[in-house]
Amino acid sequence: MIRTLGITADYEIVNDFQLEDIKNNTFEWYWVDIGEPTKEEEILLSSFFHFHPLAIEDCLLRLQRPKVDYYDEHAFFVLHTFNEETLEAEELNLFVGKEFIVSFHFPPMHELEQARDRIIRNPKGWDRGAMHAMYNIVDKVVDAYFPIIYKIEDYLNEMEDELSASMRHLSLNQMFDLRSDLLRLRRTILPMRDLLYRIINSERVNLQQTERAYFGDIYDHLLKLTDMVESNRELTADIRDSHMSINSSHMNRIMMILTIVSTVFIPLTFIAGVYGMNFENMPELKWHYGYFIVLGFMVFIAISMFAWFTFKGWFKLFKN
Numbered sequence: 001m002i003r004t005l006g007i008t009a010d011y012e013i014v015n016d017f018q019l020e021d022i023k024n025n026t027f028e029w030y031w032v033d034i035g036e037p038t039k040e041e042e043i044l045l046s047s048f049f050h051f052h053p054l055a056i057e058d059c060l061l062r063l064q065r066p067k068v069d070y071y072d073e074h075a076f077f078v079l080h081t082f083n084e085e086t087l088e089a090e091e092l093n094l095f096v097g098k099e100f101i102v103s104f105h106f107p108p109m110h111e112l113e114q115a116r117d118r119i120i121r122n123p124k125g126w127d128r129g130a131m132h133a134m135y136n137i138v139d140k141v142v143d144a145y146f147p148i149i150y151k152i153e154d155y156l157n158e159m160e161d162e163l164s165a166s167m168r169h170l171s172l173n174q175m176f177d178l179r180s181d182l183l184r185l186r187r188t189i190l191p192m193r194d195l196l197y198r199i200i201n202s203e204r205v206n207l208q209q210t211e212r213a214y215f216g217d218i219y220d221h222l223l224k225l226t227d228m229v230e231s232n233r234e235l236t237a238d239i240r241d242s243h244m245s246i247n248s249s250h251m252n253r254i255m256m257i258l259t260i261v262s263t264v265f266i267p268l269t270f271i272a273g274v275y276g277m278n279f280e281n282m283p284e285l286k287w288h289y290g291y292f293i294v295l296g297f298m299v300f301i302a303i304s305m306f307a308w309f310t311f312k313g314w315f316k317l318f319k320n
Helices: 019-024 039-047 053-060 110-121 128-141 147-166 172-201 208-276 290-312 314-318
Strands: 002-008 012-013 027-035 067-070 075-083 089-096 098-106
Touching: 002 019, 002 110, 012 110, 019 027, 027 039, 027 110, 027 128, 039 053, 053 067, 053 075, 053 089, 067 172, 075 128, 075 172, 089 128, 089 172, 098 128, 110 128, 128 147, 128 208, 147 172, 147 208, 172 208, 208 290
Parallel strands: 027 098
Antiparallel strands: 002 012, 002 027, 067 075, 075 089, 089 098
16 A cells, blocks of 8 residues: 655655656655555565665565664665564654655554654654655654553563562563563563664765754653663562572471471381380380370470470571
8 A cells, every 4th residue: 555645845744646747846755655555566676766685685584683784875764663462563764855755564553654744744854864864754653662661661660579478479571571572572672762773873875964853852751661671681680599498488487397397207207106006025014004104205305396496496487
């Protein structure tokens, strides 16, 4: 599907014009969006716009790393958006010249719709040309990263709060899934940050000082996003370690209880074993009150050992 938008010299918007109208050269600049393209629309990149074959090849062979390539009459940019459900990166290709922007992408992208609506609402604010419109597109793409990371951050904060209240039911699979999501975000945000740095500092991108400031603002956003991803990855590691420490401590308490019970029953088992032997010459077996004396002695040993453990403070270790 092809959508077009043009800004005339009087800052009037022309929507959904035919591609042949471009040849009339009546626009200050124009934007052609090719989304979910057919084979015929893919061919337009070479047959109508005459873009460089290497750039066209990068468009069709996805998924490229975020980058910028410079050609004689235009620059070629590869940007990444995210699928909000799967967090998979989706490629957005931009051909940007002095008087035009051509965007090419396979999945539909709401960021482009937002950028388009922003231009339509205030056409007089876009007299700076195609590069300023490109800033608008990149700004919407980067802004869409924030809700995704905020959602992960809120979930991690909830997990951390529950963990402090002894969250033993936490599945480590959840934690590894979150770390995988953050790694996936990191693989896109870092190259996007490097791309913005190249745009700001390259002499081949004809940026005015005001436009450089706008792109610098996007670069600052990407720096913030990078810090958020790294801090959240560290938080997942801290939560994972805390979870394992809690489970280890819980297991140690169980082992201590079993050890104490076993320790108490060792002498009792010894006494029961001695008097369970069938020997003739065991005078205690002939005592009239021998059974009660031995049983009482066993109770005395058990109580004495529990009292000794209490005196040593071993039972305090079981308290949270």
